[in-house]
Amino acid sequence: MTATESRPAVPAQEVPTALPLQPEDPPRVGDFWLRGRLSVTPAGYLYAARNEDGMHAVVAMMAEGSADDAAARERFERAVDEVPADLIVGRNTDDDDDLALWAAVGPVVADNGSSSSEDSRQIAERHGAEILSAVLMDRIPQLGKVRGPDFLHYWESRRRPGLFRLWPLPWPAALKSASWLAILLSLVTMLLLMLAALLIAWLLFKDKPNVDPDPLIPPPSNTVTVTITPTTPPPGTPSTSPSGSPSTTGSPTTPGTSPTPGGTDGTIPTNLPSSGSIPTNPADRY
Structure with missing residues (x-):
């Protein structure tokens, strides 16, 4: 590539006319849906907006700090009244003392590349900027000599968008x-x-098989359960004395044979005391 050859022209990056809305920005004021930010000043914001009928406009809305100042609200209303009536397509009044004042300037011709569209947008933005400048009083000429510290409104640090009432709710109108x-x-x-x-x-x-096995049910069988019921030994059978030696009462035993416990019918006596002596002290039982 020689020095005489010209490089291809790089198209300039197009600057958007409006910046995206921030989370603190209201999605809607009055009948206008806000589309983006045009400019920000300590007095308020300029938004690109459009109503449900498709008409574009520029909305000037007071900031949180300026909306709480009665004198600033009065200057905002006076500046809106000075704009030609045919350019004000929407506004709220000072009766909404809990809301930030706003005014919609338009109509703005849709951007179709024509000069009329650009002119209408610039006119609306200029009137909106003048309204916010009246709140700041930054275009008032200096009457005397500049002395002392610079003038600063006490609410200029509170630059968040002013309070607004969102009713009715945007659903489902936002989907139109x-x-x-x-x-x-x-x-x-x-x-x-x-x-x-x-x-x-x-x-x-x-x-898939069951994770828990089925309960085991035993099959039926011919097993007979025998329950032995203790009974009292009949009279005449030998019994054991508390000391552990057999008693002499009843029938004598045959030498060489041991007495069988229980009666002659094979029952087991249940009234026999346990071996050993019974302690007299209750504490000795444990």
Whole structure:
């Protein structure tokens, strides 16, 4: 590449006319949906907006600090009244003392590349900037000599958007400019994915054995359960004395044979005391 050859021209990056809205910005004021920020000053904000009828406008809205100052609110209303009436397409009044004042300047011709569209946008932005400048009083000419510290409003540090009332709620009016077809297709796609997941889970686990085994039930048998009921020995049978030696009462025993416990019918006596002596002290039992 020689020095005489010219390099291809790089197109300049297009600067957007409006910056994206921030989380603290209201999505809607009055009948206008805010689309982006045009400028920010200590007095308030300029927003690009559009109403539900498709009319574009520039909304000037007071900041949180200026909206709490009665004198600043009065200057804002006076500046709005000075704008030609045919350019004010919407506003709120000072009766909404709990809200930030705003005014919509327009209408702005939709951006179609024509000069009329650019002119209408610049005119609306200029009037909106003048309204906020009246609140700041930064365009008032100096009457005397400049002395002392610079003038600063006490509320200039509170630059968040002013309070606003969002009623009625934006749903479903916010979706009027969106595609209902796209939302419907997304819901149908989510439903199909859920049904496919359920079908796959059923096919995977339909033939799986039970994790917990079935309870074991013993088969029936001819086993007979015999219950021995203790009975009192009949009179005449030998018994054991508390000291452990057999008693002499009853029938004598044959020498060489040991007395069988219980009666002659093979029953086991239950009234026999335990071997050993019974302690007299209750504490000795433990």
